Amino acid sequence: MIGRMAQSSGAELARLLLGGYHTMVDEVHVELAKRGHKGVRPAHEFALRAVDAGADTASELGRRLSVTKQAAAQTIAALEEFGYVDREPDPADARRKRVRVTPRGRELMTVGSALFDDVRSRWAVRIGPEQLETLETHLAQLTERRSFTAEDVRD
Amino acid sequence: MIGRMAQSSGAELARLLLGGYHTMVDEVHVELAKRGHKGVRPAHEFALRAVDAGADTASELGRRLSVTKQAAAQTIAALEEFGYVDREPDPADARRKRVRVTPRGRELMTVGSALFDDVRSRWAVRIGPEQLETLETHLAQLTERRSFTAEDVRD
DNA sequence: GCCGATGGACAAGTTACTTGTCTAACCTTA
């Protein structure tokens, strides 16, 4: 016991969750680079999916990703520089600039989805498809009602 | 239909894993602040545990966390500023400065562990203790070939 | 006693955020 501390099972769970995320994302990231999408970071891909799912302004994207609108605008600028999105003034609201996924952006999402699904399939083989689905169901339950924090009140 | 894409269940799984991690860490972070450990970031706590486990120089800590020695030195400087560690010249090697966890650092580890365990207990109530253990077992299986690094603590 | 490897300091650059401020445009409502 000297100099050693029993690891907290709660901290261990957090470690497992983050480790699982990185296990998936690192692999997808490496494969994406090999397929001509070098420099894409995981955050970019998730942001792109959010844009495609309807978060077509910087402010709305910020809300969906729980970051400030300025952070979202920076992400959009990066995506635009890589050619994954373009922007167009909204005819219905002169304040807005609507963000649209380009064909290249759509291709990134397609390839990315395939790679993520690939990792998931291999996981299904390792622990069994129904076990994986149970894991997903429980995780969804545990994350669906995140407690109200200052983060949620951001503009 | 153009403009609509079936969402990737693999990407969704990655999102769930990251969401689960953040759900835990955000809460622990808020509670730590309330208990006099304001400004502590998850990376600090993990680094502190590594120091306690024997990584008592900047270079060694960098190796364990898979970051550069400069990054590790910066983390140690932050921990020192907060009073969680102190440093002392190594009598056996004039190049080294040995890092030691202070009583306050030990208290942070204790409180942090308790808070993580607390979140885990509430999760156990929500989905059932045996379901949570199954989830952990499966996650451990799926990430067993990966070592935990500080890189994981970034997001 | 030389010489490559190691530990640490210092400096500058990068990434992905943050706060803060500002203006233009929109939406009530009285």
Add this chain to the structure above:
DNA sequence: TAAGGTTAGACAAGTAACTTGTCCATCGGC
């Protein structure tokens, strides 16, 4: 219909947690 609050986005500056690169003192093997 004009005032008053809200919202979108641009611009600026700051921060955290890294990175690369350079430098020097010390160490250890031969």
